[in-house]
Amino acid sequence: METITENQRLKTAKKIKELFSPFLPREEAEYCPIRDVMALASDKWSILIVLFLGYYPKLRFNALKKKVGGISAKVLSERLKVLEQDGYLIRHAYAEVPVRVEYELSPFGFEYLQRLVELTEWITGHSAAIMARRKDALIESRD
Template structure:
């Protein structure tokens, strides 16, 4: 698949968006703060992305259901990611006082708004995955 040509105007507009997002942050005033590191790191790691996508497809999932769907994730990592995603507002956790305790997770409206952006990126990856794999193959043969 041939990638669309990016014009100079598009590159300039992208640079302006980046400056608008980060231009107000003075590293001297807040050297510890970085929006990418502090916000996007959690929301864009492979496990969090899969959790959010599955919770977007299935309206409510319990811990063990999520564990089965997010293949390869450990109980510890799933538990950590769920707590962090809940803390950032991407999902809600509802606990029922039963024996054994039943806990369900679902996306918040904020989580759904992020899921929409994730799906745009996922569509891009799907569109260009053959090109990416071909590039990797060419690169590994160098």
């Protein structure tokens, strides 16, 4: 198991300070753009939508709903609107009867997808250890 060096801690703390210093002290910050963007970009439905649109270049609403699984039509519609508004997705509406609508990632959304894939790889590499810790914690809490 790797150890975290003091130098790594200092570099990370410096990056965090640079990112968040405009919004500190926290109790005075009414609006934090980092928190605002992260709230949408990291919610489970938005992540799944982006991941599936990364795998399937274009998807219609119902196909996306089936792929994501467990999401209501209302929530999917809301997430798609916000993801489109923020620039992650491109919505194509075709003048047909009935209207056909397809979604795809924008270049910005694809850049975000690349970061999600990196995070997903990290999670995959560490999930067994995390699950073992959870199991140990559950056993300890029962004792």
